[in-house]
Amino acid sequence: MEHDDLITRRQALAQVALLLGGAISAPTLTGALDAATRHAWAAAPGWAPRTLSDSQLELVAVMAEHIVPQTDTPGARAAGVHRFVDALLSDHYPSPERDRFLAGLADVDARARSRYGKTLVECTADQQVALLTELDEAAYPAVQVDSPRPPETWFFRRMKELTLVGYYTSQVGATEELHPSPFGAYRGDIPYSSVGRAWS
């Protein structure tokens, strides 16, 4: 019932905005309405991972934050990318793909142990970056070759893709780092300098 009410109110507001002819933006609307939802996703009290262990969750959060770090806007950890990854693994991935991803996490820690004698999370930031740089270079060879990519490169590509999806579709990524295209008119050709950042 609450769910229905929320939808109805949002749609009512959207209609009003349209009737007024204003190009009110989606984040303005949702910001006014969905504080509860936002908090629920970002840091719900009692939230717990359903597929990842606590240490796997932290490993994902650490890697994600290296991929999209905090700058003048929040990074992947603040955007809850690790929670999104747990949701995907729990509710979307077929079991073989989920297991492959978990094996990829284990492989990262195995590399960290053999190199530095500790898990990636326990490594210094410089050590973490050095390891992730290796994985990145292996996953995206400078020279394209026709032979199939080595299987271990699957994980880092996937981790990077999930981080980008999780970040740029989060409220932080979609409305603070980038911005959603406002509802209203369509303008087919505007100067990029007039908006200054990509639409999310």
Next chain:
Amino acid sequence: MITYDAIVVGSGITGGWAAKELTEKGLRTLMIERGRDVVHRKDYITEHKPSWELPLRDARLSVGTKGAEDYPIQARTGQFRESNKHFFIKDSKNPYVEDKPFTWIQGDQVGGKSLIWGRQVYRWSDLDFEANLRDGHGVDWPIRYADIAPWYSYVERFIGVSGEKLGLAQLPDGEFQPPMEMNAGEKLVKTGVERAFPGRHVTIGRVAILTQPLNGRQPCHYCGPCERGCSTGSYFSTQASTLPAARATQRLTVLPNSIVHSLIYDAGKNRVTGVRVVDAVTKQFREYHARVVFLCASTLATTRLLLNSTSPRFPHGLANSSGVLGHYLMDHHFQAGAGGSIEGLLDHYYQGNRPNGIYIPRFRNVGDDASRRSDYVRGFGYQGGASRQGWGRGGGERGFGVELKRTLHDPGQWSMGMTGFGECLPREDNYVELSDQKDEFGIPLLKIHCTWGDNELAMRKDMAASAAEMLEAAGCKNVRTHDAYRGSGQLGAEPGFAIHEMGTARMGRDPKTSVLNGYNQAHDVPNLFVTDGACMASSSCVNPSITYMALTARACDHAVEELKRGNL
């Protein structure tokens, strides 16, 4: 016994139109829908929901993923997502049998696929209506463009179509609202293509989306994902357009959750007298009666219903004295085209999620010697668009961290892509039949036999090559062709995938070789009309829905006149 003046089976694009026309002409009409009710606005449960409120961030639910378990067919399409899966049929409860892959995408609700359709609307021309006669494939259409042109206008004025007039014989202009705008990349390609290839045109898609208010519906606000439902009624759907009109007459009864099992035929009168309906919830049978019946259940559902309506007079399906019922199944073949990048234009951008792309009208085999192909008959059009790359490009390139985040703050380079939509020839060996298996309601499952023929496969080569040629001529870089077809029997651009399935109860002049006459009226049974895609005798290459709408409105007009004359 419950009796109406008219029964309409189905509530999608054509069912809604039939209900509107018949009720407005004074008939008490029962519209029967297999699926659940969907109430305009209230049941658009994901409309305007921001990405972060969708737990999977609107993931595409592909085959094999969790969430798609009950939808192994629907999940083949890229359109099937977390945000709209509730508007697709549950395959696990509605199975069919594929001889070779045929992807049957279906709605299962009041409004049918009108809630999730592609909204592209193009008139047929006499190039299309005369095609069968000229090259001998299929039977001649019993109508010509002049018969349907006023009905196209009638429909366009009611549903609202935005687009650009071009004055082309092969793609007649309609009653258009102002067109949507092209973006800078598309304008560049348009200029290049039209300079290099006189006679070819790049235009904005003609689309059943408002750019001006119409009948209380608001113009598009460019939120993007139409298929979640539109509370402002900006695109044509049953809920936004035809259903309110039909309801306003107070002569409409809508019956959701009701599966029509078969039609009731009275051999003495040679009339259908009603329908047998199974309640989807209680599984109890009921009968409803009427003076005239319109089948608008969607191409294959309509034909399945006719095949399942047997009697001593029609042992192989109602109105099937010709034996062609179920045959001459068609779809458009697509996903063959090209893409490339556009250099420069980096200070050009766009605002708003335009639910529309560009269109390149057919330019092959259009009647003159210059356009004639020796390797195939008929033709194709292109749909496509240009855009700047978004943040997703970061997943395909080396690099992470502050530098990656800074790069993705700006949009990437421009790219342009297009895919052809090609005409499919009507062939007898593309057909559907009833299988030995039955669904939970005791209705035999449909078994579908359909493959592409040599003509389609030859055309696809040109669809890819000509797209690349035009992009190169327009100055695009890194131009690559694509063709998703993987061979007969494989998934990949398989028949059905364009969701333009049509034919199987075709119109024609001769009752011996066709099911319906020039008014979509069964040759064999005068008070039975079929006005969905099943009626089509050929496929053209343009998106078919507006032609179904125009044929429906025209058939309703004829049916009511015939009722008044006492002929039905």
